[in-house]
Amino acid sequence: MKTLTTVLFASDITKRISLISTLRTLGIVKLHVYNSDYNIPTPFPLLNDLDIVVCDSFSNLEEFKKFTSLLNRFDFFTVIESEKLNKALKWGIKKLLINSKKYHGGYYRDAIAEPQMFSLLNKTATLKKIQQHNNTDHKYWTTETPQYISTQNIPDSENQDTDNLVVLYRPRFNLSTNKICGMRALPFHINSDKELILLSDDSKPHDGANSNLNAFIKTFNQGIQLHRHVRNMGETLSFTYTINPASLQEKDFSANLIKQIHHSGVPFNEIILEITGAGELHIDTQTINNITTLTYYNVQLSLCDFGICSTSIQILSELPFSSLKVTPYLTKRLHHSTHYNIMKFLVSMASTLNVKLIADGVKTEQQRTNLQCLGVDIAEGDFYHKPMHADRVLSLILEIQSINQ
Template sequence: MNTSLKVFIIEDEIIAAESLKLDLESLGYQVIGKENSHDKVLPKIKENQPDLILMDIKIKGDIDGIDLAKKINQIMCVPIIYLTAYADEKTLNRAMETSPYGYIVKPYKTEDLVTNIRIAWQKYNQINHITHQLTSQQERLNFISKYDELTQLPNQLSLVENFNGILELFYQQLNSQADLDTDNKSQFIPLFYLNFGRFYLIRDELGQDLANMLFKALVKRLKANLNEDYILTRLDGDDFALIIPPIKTKQIAIDLATNLLEKITPPFIYKQQEIYIDFKIGISLYPIHGENIDQLLYKAKEAAKDLEQNQYKIYSPAFHSFTAKQVSLEAKLHNALENRELEIYYQPLVEMRTNKIFGAEALLRWNNPEDKYISPEIFIPLAEEIGIIETINNWILNTACEEFNYLHKNFKSDLRLSINLSKRQFDQDYLEQKILKILADNYFNPSLLQIEISESLLVNNHQMASRKLKKLHSIGLKIAIDDFGTGYSSLGYLQNLYFDILKLDRIFINKIESNPKNATITKSLIEMAHELNLKIIAEGVETEPELSFLHKNNCDYYQGYLFSRALPFQQFKELLEINI
């Protein structure tokens, strides 16, 4: 028995309250206050900070004990046990909405009082323990998922978050500089791509351990030549991204690139041997070269692609290798839908426990007769740029609904269809109404449609995203957060959004059996998702060891080449025939 437990009594009858106080004190509990009116309770509870509250439902004032419990739950976390003469179903149902820790019907027995208090206190401590564990795991996960182990620099997964921080500063400066002329305003956010692509030669020559030591010395030299508010990030391999605060002219970016090439390229000395580290710098500028970090990084890499060592270049469309081809593709893409060149492929979504298909992700393909295969990474952004993406998206949903209606009728009535939403789609007004109309036109059950939204779309405007997801959820759709872990990487950040599923990105799954860091991240993500009643779909599962790890750690679903690549409708139908 916890004799130090502090109890607060809320009881309508003064005599009953005093009798209860005497019983509690005889049992070893400390009664720190008692009250019979709701308007006096909240200040006293805030002042006394009880460990537990015994609440009568009938109290003096305009509200009853149940409504008072709701108010208390809003301002503090304290276990509440109802002690009341009411036992009717309506009252019980109302009381249950406040998640009480116990319910005792008067007249009570002393042993019932003790049992309820002990169970409530144990349950409260268990919940606190779980909450603390989740918080600790999240903090640990945030660190190991966002920092490079060798250099302790932020890694590629942190780029979105760091860029958004700089972006917020950029618009704050624009607002504060509204009355200034253009020359004195912040104009750009530069992204520098530092390519040390020849470092592998040093690694081959000196060995992994010595190369790692040299690499850390390189990072130290880089940081010594950067301001404290510059954000240096290690990318995959031996490359870095550098984001600096907003600048007024391109010349500032040029001067920094020139200075880095001058200060970083002098040789390192090891055992009286000079070791030269050559590199090149590609630069892109927000907002003229891209709206998000992915576009900017791609453009910066393009700028560096054909450079000689120890040179820099700011991205220019004139140097972009796809420019001429893009002009031709635009004309072809305008006619692709009419010429029936677009086709939906379906990649199976598989239940881990049974290894049975429970749904499929719809993926768009363009079968152009001249160019053969054209990557969606090329033609989908192009469709957005030339303004035909909404027409294509409507066609995808209509066609997929029609094909899945056939599958529902002939194979599996609850087969789930998963559709990706682009940023432009997600930003549409009345999105849920447009989707609902297409579903109604096709007599398609909304509960069988899963909408996949990239995590990065939710970061820039959290409140807008929350409202959008709530509306989509309200019409019965399943919501999946795609590429989880490549953007903001925080379950805490997403906890107030309306969604059902996390899709764990391939970056965590790849060779997980030999990557302890990724194994820890993945295991923690699965555990925390389940604590929040979310399901996990692992993307890009390609090997048996990867699948075995996911199965062992209770992942719910998976997709990837190990089970099946994305298939045309006819081949997907044939696969269903042997799998259901």
Template sequence: MSSPSSDFIFLNEEFDEEPAKPQEFWDVLIVDDDSEIHSVTELALSNFELNGKGLRFHHAFNGTQAVDILRDNPLISVVLLDVVMESDDAGLIVAKRVREELKNHVVRIVLRTGQPGYAPEEQIIRQYDINDYRTKTELTRSKLATTMVTALRSHQQVTQLSLQSHALSQVLLASEQILNFSQLLPLSRAAIKHLAHFTAGPQQGVVCGLDDDGVEIVYGGTGEYQNVHHHHLEESALTASVKEQIKASFKLAQHQHNEHSVSFFFRAKQQQYVICLEGEHIIEHALMQYIDLLLTNVGVGLDNVLLVDRLRNVAFKDSLTGLCSRNGFIAALERLQKNTNAHDYLVLIDIARFADINEGLSHDIGNLLLVAVAQRLQGQHQQAQVVARLGADLFAVVSNEEQLPFAQLHQLLRAPFIAAEHQLHLNFTFGLCTQPHFDSSALGTLKRASIALSHAKADISHSYCYFDKQMEEQVSHRLAMIRRLREDFADGKLEVWYQPQVDLATAQPYGCEALLRWPIGQGQFISPAVFVPLAEDAGMIIEIGQWVLEQACAKQRELAQHGVDMQISVNVSVPQFKASDYAQSVAQTLARFAVPSDKIELEITESVVMDEVEQVTRTLNELKSYGIDVAIDDFGTGFCSLSYLHKLPFDRLKIDRAFVKGIPEQDNGEIAELVVSLANRMNLRVIAEGIETEQQLQFLKSIGCHEGQGYYYAQPLDGKKLDTYLKVSN
């Protein structure tokens, strides 16, 4: 039967010889030292035929000749072997050599002897797989023919078993090799060679599958098609007849065969495949089950390799734009850094306010814009060494200043981008790292470009920034500070101090503001202006803010237990106030410390108010429902809260120290007076911070400000010094 088959493993030189093709004769070896026996036997079987094939005789007159002939003619089916020749056991010696020396377990051996009554031992019959034993006088024409039929049928069975055993061993060996492949091309070439081994045909062909759109694609080929790989079938160099046969195999989901080629169709779990071999390929029908088994394993191997390719694409290619992903970019940059020159540079490109586009125009439009940016950058692929998308709206380009100057790349992105019916001008921020500053690793180089990008974002006067070493030192210092802050907070080294708030008319303290302090030894402290932003960046500000509130509650309870009735103000950060359950959390904390709700005041800045007005309004109303006061800290510095002031339930305004510092020499007094007037009109309390001189105090009293805090009265004090201060004041 002619049939298509495939295998994707390279042939191993240790493979056995290929199975033999069918013969027109049954080969029979007559071994006897009597020439007359040869003649009589040949005459008796001259008209013998089985399954349409006659006999072809070979002759040996001693044991040595017999072994030599069998060595040279492994296709001999039956040996008619005289037991007694040059020695009494010459025939038995031949049988032993055939089985043990020649390793021929297929040929059938019929022992003959001219000595009636002589018979070999039963053990010999079993050990050397003797098919039959006869005396020469028994072998009449009919009996000889019967013996021959029995021997030949036994030979057929043994041959079939041997052929199947050989096929199974090759399938197992091939399958073991198949599962070790990780690339399509070598797998495909090996599959073809294995298949050709099974079909005893030319080793020229192709392995095909289907792409995601169902179009035939050639994975790899051999012979004249060795350069055909990863081509669509129609665009490949295959002959028209081969293309048509492959298409027919896919369409009909079955094997195809003609006099010029054969194609095997087979399915695996993930895909459908066809392996086509050119030339004449003939195979025993009994071997088809082993070819099917082989194809099953080939399919598993192909599925595995394709899955690895898909995973590699997922890991190294961005699915939206088709550019390198972050992983792919890192791998490419690692390779490029082995051979760079002084004009190379890496630039990170960030789309400014891209989230606004997604929210305002939809994510679909945002995706179209990302693709448009990618296509414009990719259009420079001849000048750019690598183009990648590293994040949602972050791209990277590695190029050379001589081939693609950054100024040219910058200009390239100035033209508007088209997304559906929208034409948009985008603003970009660029962070660059030039080759002299490349790190030894790709990740290090990328980090330096990222540092430059962060500086560019922070500097609104420029859209780009080049990395220099000082930036990295600043980042290292910042990270060290964050690490130390985290350690000191965990070790309980942070402290809460308190600055008294006084009635300006009586100079008596009625409250205080809780202020976070970070001592570093020898009476030195790190400024809150430095470490509070660090805590926010490190994601610690909510935890630290909660701790400060708890410390303030504990202090308020302690003071109350000593007969001191005092409200304590606590500063609140933006991340804290944005939490949906913040008001409930504050109320629970006050309840846990048994502190009345009117004894803790929360101070928020104008930036908190303006961040998310709706959320802020909800939280403020919840706080008021719990009876908790809220003050606006640093009022007047944001210039934005006036329009919301009458809508939001505040209790007090704090005049920023910047408007107190210049009193009376500068015009700051007018702003302070305006704030006081506004607060009085809205029935809000007002407090001035940063009072340091008698002149400032008198001016504030004259404009109707009744509360204040500052060095004129007291610096921030730790808990014990606050207790002393309050005793003296009382």
């Protein structure tokens, strides 16, 4: 083990001491321990090569970024993780390793056992020998696909004007309690005939990315203010915002969003970002970093229009979603046995995956009843309310509060 160069991330000082002792006992000589108490501009500047990175714990995302920088700096190394590592960071490490073609050596338990750690180190030593003899052979790397590219056909459309953007809100109802549980922010623009037109996400890749991102930013700026008013009225509601996959490739997208949410005082877990099927979802380093940051702070991710995108299952398997919104196409056809059974299957699948199922486009009492009987969690649609302005949202909440008194 003397030839293995190792970097250790362990923010917990007790675990750090224990891990150092274990690694030294097992023969690790070249051990570099990251200590966040020292502000090092370039992490581990004296390293010429790297074989192992032990990820036990990170005190914050800035420390996690030091780990990310190692991925860019070194061509090949193995990661060993604690089973108790933060869930969001686990997901981020997994996707970053796939994207950068690094190897995952395995997990160790919280109570560190020398035989288990020795087995992981021995695997790494073996892998190093293989890699040295065959630097260009990828068969020893992970077999997972490094990125996902949608095969959906993107319809052409003109750039959508966001200068005259108006945000309306559609309430969401919990089907178990029949109470409002959230608001979905819907961006509209005013056309030349003074009509409100819902902004679409089906923009051309070469001209629609900025338009979609600008629409999201303006929608979120208005929505977060209403969210604050709602909380000041004593109500706890989630607010959902539609986001195009391309926005997740924007540098500092998540960092800026987290700052804004923190400044507003709104709890992170009351924000839901609903990712549309429009455009290509590239699981690159920037996307992974953005999603890791969002989920680290408990911002919720939802998959929009589940069931109409041919690659929904693949998207679902790639990202850490907390909810699925079923397409209105299925909601309005529940009177057919086939569609009813499909929804029944989706309810079972959502339960197995531990995600909430949201039905969109509810227009009749019968649809609501069917969804409730099936066990769907949340519903929205014209049966409950049409999209409304912010002042109407506040009036509605006051009406509900007066009824419940």
